[in-house]
Amino acid sequence: MKYVDEFRDGDLAKNIAAKIAEESNPYGHARSPHLNPLPREAPSPQSSPASGRGGEREKRSIIPAGEEANESLRELSNPCIYRLMEFCGGHTHAISRYGIADLLPSNVRMIHGPGCPVCVLPIGRIDQAIRLAMERDVILCTYADTLRVPASNDLTLMRAKAHGADVRMIYSTQDALQIARDNPQREVVFLAIGFETTTPPTAVAVKQAATEGLKNFSVLCNHVLTPAAMHAILNVEGGVQLDGFVGPAHVSTVIGSQPYEVFAREYKKPVVIAGFEPLDVMQSILMLVRQINEGRAEVENEFTRAVMREGNRKAQGLVAEVFELRTDFEWRGLGTLPDSALRLRPEFAAFDAEQRFGIDYVAVADHKACECGAILRGEKRPQECKIFGTVCTPQNPIGSCMVSSEGACAAHYTYGRFRG
Amino acid sequence: MSRKKTNYVKPLDLKHGRVEMSHGAGGRAMAQLIFELFATAFDNVYLAQGNDGAVLPPVSGKLVMSCDAHVVSPLFFAGGDIGSLAVHGTINDVAMMGAQPLYLAASFILEEGFPLADLKLIVESMAHAAKEAGVNIVTGDTKVVERGKGDGVFITTTGVGVLREGVSLSGDAARPGDKILLSGTLGDHGMAILSQREGLSFDAPIVSDTASLHSLVAAMLDCGAELRVLRDPTRGGLATTLNEIAQQSCVGMSLQESAIPVNPTVAAACEFLGLDPLYVANEGKLVAICAAQDADRLLAVMRAHPLGSRAAIIGEVIRDTHGFVQMTTKFGGRRIVDWLTGEQLPRIC
Structure with a gap:
């Protein structure tokens, strides 16, 4: 290639x-x-x-x-x-x-x-999405790995789907917009996650929805800052x-x-x-x-072929136009951090799923034996977690680090566990 | 005064007609569908018996039987369609046992409203694939489900073959030291389907590798190499197939990534969608495990066959109580090639 x-x-x-x-x-x-x-x-x-x-x-x-x-x-x-x-x-x-x-x-x-x-999303955030999908009958759209993150009551978005919730995997925010256009009688919520990479496309989608006057599209915003x-x-x-x-x-x-x-x-x-x-x-x-x-x-x-000191000004402008800082946000493993995540600006409140559906964030403690917190802080290695590779595997993840192939536990389990 | 045609039945409208509930109800409409479409396309003496089952001549040797359901979407893709796939898939399962496939049975679940013109294309493609493979479709069944309860058409095929004398292939027969051979490039089928589904287009379109492998298997058996295992790496891809064999045989495996052939377009499509070709489905490839001393001879035989022209020795079986399939990457490091977990989902960033 x-x-x-x-x-x-x-x-x-x-x-x-x-x-x-x-x-x-x-x-x-x-x-x-x-x-x-x-x-x-x-x-x-x-x-x-x-x-x-x-x-x-x-x-x-x-x-x-x-x-x-x-x-x-x-x-x-x-x-x-x-x-x-x-x-x-x-x-x-x-x-x-x-x-x-x-x-x-x-x-x-x-x-x-x-x-x-997906690793840094706390359980409570996935719970919010599952609640919307199961109790409010929305079409819940999100990126792939998010579907398998364990949440409360032994649920994941994928299991919620098996229970009848309308959960859809999308590749792009444009897919979510299209689903909203195709289903004008249904509420479509995009569960937006990710660091600064995935934020500009969400901003574009919100602006586009506003321009088109889409009344059934909103964003459950979980964008975080590196x-x-x-x-x-x-x-x-x-x-x-x-x-x-x-x-x-x-x-x-x-x-x-x-x-x-x-x-x-x-x-x-x-x-x-x-x-x-x-x-x-x-x-x-x-x-x-x-x-x-x-x-x-x-x-x-080292990445001079794509990165400049000032970054992508256009993308930064879009993000600043649509989002503002949350005063604080709970991260898995890192606790509640000030000025560490984004939410929609008041002028885009109509597209903010948290406001639109009035859903509160309820913090939920991680599984007792799960070491995702220490692993996310770099304090422990995956193989030092007691349940690594036994109770917790990619097939049946207990913590979020075992979900995505980018998660430290899943990466070590999938590619490196022969090293012990 | 003109005379009335008393036996006239209006033929099926194979251009504009659609599947109706009556086509699966057991009455005249069903008989007509079977006669005008299936029996005409599959035409052979066993099907022509027209009974609930086909009476087949005696065979000498052990029988091998296998069954496979096909639910692919889209139904038509570059390089094939659900019809050819339904024939190749089951023939290959029979062939992987070291058997010569003889007969197929086919069961269709049709969705109300499915265009008869598409059904005709599918049935003719099945007939063509079966004829090419020298296998007769000797019996079948058709059901119709209400609109919205199927995905156009589902096809289940069952194959029967006769095992070659003295051949015993099994997933638990791999031994440390054996060589692992692959008959060609990985991921062509899965990526043909996925790129069509995702609307990806490339300069050179990705074409499914769907094919019947029994003639390749016959050539491999003919050469007298000490074959232990044959498998076709379909769903779950090469990675899943090798993990299954490693587990069944209680061995490990060591692969060389640089030896594993992948078409550049397939590699690019995988890269684009965040997938790994090792986990993508194939429908015209096989994995062979054989005694080390016979590997080069077997490879030459495979390469001489049109379905094995890009065959390669990709690794060897090793002693490992964990049953890990390991790979030395092109980059020079080592990693595990693990079982597929759930569905292969694309990564986020």
Whole structure:
């Protein structure tokens, strides 16, 4: 495939893998002055470099809290650990699907982030949609994976459909509009989910419905904001330790690279925006390793073929015209975050399903044994959840991370569980 | 004065007519439909017996029987239609046992209002596919359901074949060390259907691979290779088929992604819809597992057959108590090729 295969080239991958291995090797020859090679034994405080990021990294490397025993041993023998979070589920999927872990040295560790649209939706939000579909007789339209997210009473939108609700999978907001035009006597609700990538199409649909005077179309808006989630991850007390972010691909085509500059400036975390193809991911990891080695914390853009600093102004304008910030919004795993999600502006209230049907949001606690929260915060790995792969599988997901192939649990189960 | 034609029956209007409830009611209308449409198209001595069942000549050898229901939408697609599919699907199930397919039975569930012209096309396509395969459709049944209670037409076919002497193929026969062969490109049928359903058009249209595979199977059996398993990777695709075999045989599998043939247009369509060709349905492909020492010979035989020209050795059976199907990706990493979960749904972003 033109323009795709070139980003999946195995030979190029080997070259980048070799560079990552060389430049992340604490005993390698090409070391920067910022990061001294460490002795194999746990170093005494005196042996630590006096200052710089190397010192910080070294201390961290000998405290393998919360890791499994074999991981601890590995960490001790590889004192220089690079903890990189790929924010997006699209990257999590690429890493798992192409087996990128096999191409990385054991001290370069990918931590899955919360950027999977269906994963961060709390149960209460899916409940709202199910209530609309089952009790208010609406035609409920949404994107594919959302249909399988577990909600209250052992229901999913798909099971609600089997119980007689009119739930339809759509590829585009245009499909939802067409369904509304074709069924003027029925209420059609689009369950809008996703980060900044999927927000502009929702804005277009709302504007189009307003222009056409569609009286039976509304949006149950659950659009959320990437930077808010990144702030949340970094602000969790005692949360995951990160050395850098593989920044979002599609989200960044809309918002640009500028909104990440705060993470480099304030939190001193390098961010490299990367495309969703496996070579993009490899290249961005190499760029992160280099930033860390050189003691830099900057926003770099590997995905230059699609992302500009200012982003897509037209899309941003559309979103600003139709949506405004919610004061707060509950995320699965991250809790209730201020200014982290969008709702329709008052002038589009007629298209706001929450107002139109007067449905309140009721928070519902996650399943007790489910670790989706800690996994979404990067604090636990899927295989550390007690019910992973036993009670909770893609066939019968308990938590949302097991639903979408972008979810950390589903990706590890589907592609990587032979690794243990 | 003209004389009245006492035996005149107005023929079916095969151009503009539609299926009516009476066509399934057991009376004259049904008899007419069967006679003018089905019996005419399927024409053979067993069907001509005109009884509730067909009396067939004795065969020597074990019988293999298989049954398959077909509910495809759209009914007509690039490369075939529900009629040819209903013939190929069941013939292939019989062939995968190592049997020569002999007869088919066909049952039709028609929806009231379905155009007779479309039904004629479907029935003629079935007749053509059966003739090409050298198999007779010897008995059948027709029912009509009210408008809105069917999807135009559903066809269930049952096939009977005779097992070749000494052949024993089974999903539990794969052994560590065996080689896994695939007869050609993946995903052509499923993507032909899906791209038509989604209104996707490509420079070169995707054409279904629907075909009867028994002549390819016969050539493979003729070459004397030690075959263990034959399966056609239909619904759920190659991934599901290999997982079924791995589970039945209590083994693992190791695949090389670079060896698995996929047409570029199919790969592009899958990419576009967020699907994986490994999970997309095929209707004219088979997976063969054979002893390692015979793999090259078997591959040569498959490639010499028109239905196996792009055959490839795609991996091997390994010892693995977990029964994982693993794959080395083109990118160089490894991953599991898991069972399909639910329906294959497109991803969101």
